């Protein structure tokens with residue numbers, strides 16, 4: 001029986017540090033604030049927004065929601081983002097994605113101020129993550145995986161790590177963050193020849209494929225660390241991960257569940273990025 005890695009433990013450890021930084025900002029006259037830009041009302045967006053608002057409140061960070069109608073025009077959406085860029089009371093901007101199909105995300109990635117881009121939409125931040133420039137912001141979910149590994153004392157250095165999934169939101173940035181910590185990273189995807197063997201060979205396995213319970217016991221090595229990043233709905237409509245937790249947990253040394261795993265750390269990383277942006281924008285850069 002290994003250790004179950006709970007997001008609440010990680011979030012609790014991060015919270016105290018974040019409150020101190022937020023208080024220090026307020027003492028110097030800066031009220032850190034996140035703006036969430038939402039188009040329409042997708043259940044996934046609303047769920048994340050609720051968690052983000054609650055987390056900001058717990059850490060003393062302001063949170064403003066800008067809700068635009070589902071049929072908003074591209075021009076209006078871009079104008080809305082530009083006004084958040086210009087608003088000096090806003091330090092972090094989160095554009096909930098994916099956007100409705102009639103909208104083009106690409107121009108937004110170039111409009112958003114990279115210093116306020118706390119969820120890594122901008123090519124500037126993507127390039128920084130690629131080049132290992134710590135002044136950039138990684139997407140919150142991959143950074144939540146790193147926070148979880150650190151909290152449980154799992155050092156990726158020199159470890160064989162397999163990441164299932166190569167999305168720009170999780171798989172690819174996560175591989176870069178792991179590489180930055182000297183892991184030996186293999187990225188698996190739909191064209192990988194022998195997925196099960198590649199997963200079994202990993203000392204740390206991260207599932208970010210978006211396929212409910214695709215990782216069974218035959219895909220986890222004995223004593224491996226298994227991190228589940230999946231956010232799926234099972235046939236009964238409950239949130240579930242990419243990992244079959246019951247089958248894998250008995251073999252693994254550490255396992256993160258869904259819900260109550262990485263997902264519940266993501267908003268703490270978001271809060272950390274807003275605080276860092278406020279420190280940068282108010283000239284109170286941390287040493």
Ligand SMILES: Nc1nc(=O)c2c([nH]1)NC[C@@H]1CN(c3ccc(C(=O)N[C@@H](CCC(=O)O)C(=O)O)cc3)C=[N+]21
Pocket residue numbers: 007044045047048051094095096097098119140141231239258259260261262263264265266
């Ligand atoms: N730019 C952008 N970045 C995102 O990161 C992003 C997004 N847009 N759009 C929506 C999706 C969805 N998403 C979730 C993350 C965590 C939980 C989460 O906290 N899940 C809890 C359970 C919550 C529950 O039970 O409802 C858990 O895993 O323990 C949910 C949803 C991030 N998203």
